[in-house]
Amino acid sequence: xxxxYVYRRLVRRHWYGKFRFRRRFVVLFIILxxxxxxxxxxxxxxxxxxxxxxxxxxxxxxxxxxxxxxTDFFSFQDSGKWVLNKQESxxxxxxxxxxRGVQPQHQLTIYVNEEPIPLYLVTSxxxxxxxxxxxxxxxxxxxxxxxxxxxxxxxxxxxxxTIEGADMLCDPDTPQxxxxxxxxxxxxxxxxxxxxxxxxxxxxxYRDQTLNPGPDSILRIADSFKSL
Numbered sequence: 615x616x617x618x619y620v621y622r623r624l625v626r627r628h629w630y631g632k633f634r635f636r637r638r639f640v641v642l643f644i645i646l647x648x649x650x651x652x653x654x655x656x657x658x659x660x661x662x663x664x665x666x667x668x669x670x671x672x673x674x675x676x677x678x679x680x681x682x683x684x685t686d687f688f689s690f691q692d693s694g695k696w697v698l699n700k701q702e703s704x705x706x707x708x709x710x711x712x713x714r715g716v717q718p719q720h721q722l723t724i725y726v727n728e729e730p731i732p733l734y735l736v737t738s739x740x741x742x743x744x745x746x747x748x749x750x751x752x753x754x755x756x757x758x759x760x761x762x763x764x765x766x767x768x769x770x771x772x773x774x775x776t777i778e779g780a781d782m783l784c785d786p787d788t789p790q791x792x793x794x795x796x797x798x799x800x801x802x803x804x805x806x807x808x809x810x811x812x813x814x815x816x817x818x819x820y821r822d823q824t825l826n827p828g829p830d831s832i833l834r835i836a837d838s839f840k841s842l
Contacts, residue, residue, distance in 0.1 A: 698710055744798050763777065774819050
């Protein structure tokens with residue numbers, strides 16, 4: 615088709631109109647692409663972009679680490695720190711204290727080949743145990759107070775009583791939380807063997823002088839006790 619010429623008017627050829635239409639279409643397409651790209655860029659700058667979900671980090675704090683205490687004759691484990699009282703201890707008697715500040719709150723006494731006098735042997739509770747492999751203990755639980763074994767009207771004097779098959783020397787009226795280890799079908803003299811095969815007798819007593827006494831510490835000690 616021939617473009618007609620009119621005096622003093624711009625001649626617009628047919629192909630030029632098609633070119634302008636195509637150019638507008640390309641510009642519009644570019645704008646349509648640029649708008650979402652600009653939105654994503656703004657979101658990234660604002661920190662609004664979707665984040666990948668990750669597992670929560672958990673911190674576990676373990677308090678009261680378990681420590682091992684050892685002599686030439688035995689070893690045991692418990693939380694906190696037991697301090698050997700050298701003034702009260704001898705070559706056959708080992709007296710440990712666990713402190714809170716400067717105040718002793720727990721006492722553990724281990725006799726090796728020595729029978730303590732009744733004053734130091736009487737307790738209010740018993741922990742029946744069984745001897746395993748001649749040098750370890752299989753524990754049960756702490757039972758008592760032993761005063762509950764006395765009959766109604768019976769004189770409350772110190773005497774040997776049997777609880778869960780284990781003998782103990784009972785002080786029925788003491789308010790103190792005190793425990794003796796005693797063998798089931800036996801008594802407080804625990805016949806163990808040392809590492810060289812030598813037999814040895816162990817007597818173990820425990821006293822908790824805290825405001826809220828309990829069996830946790832003596833159970834850990836008894837469960838981990840070994841003759842050496």
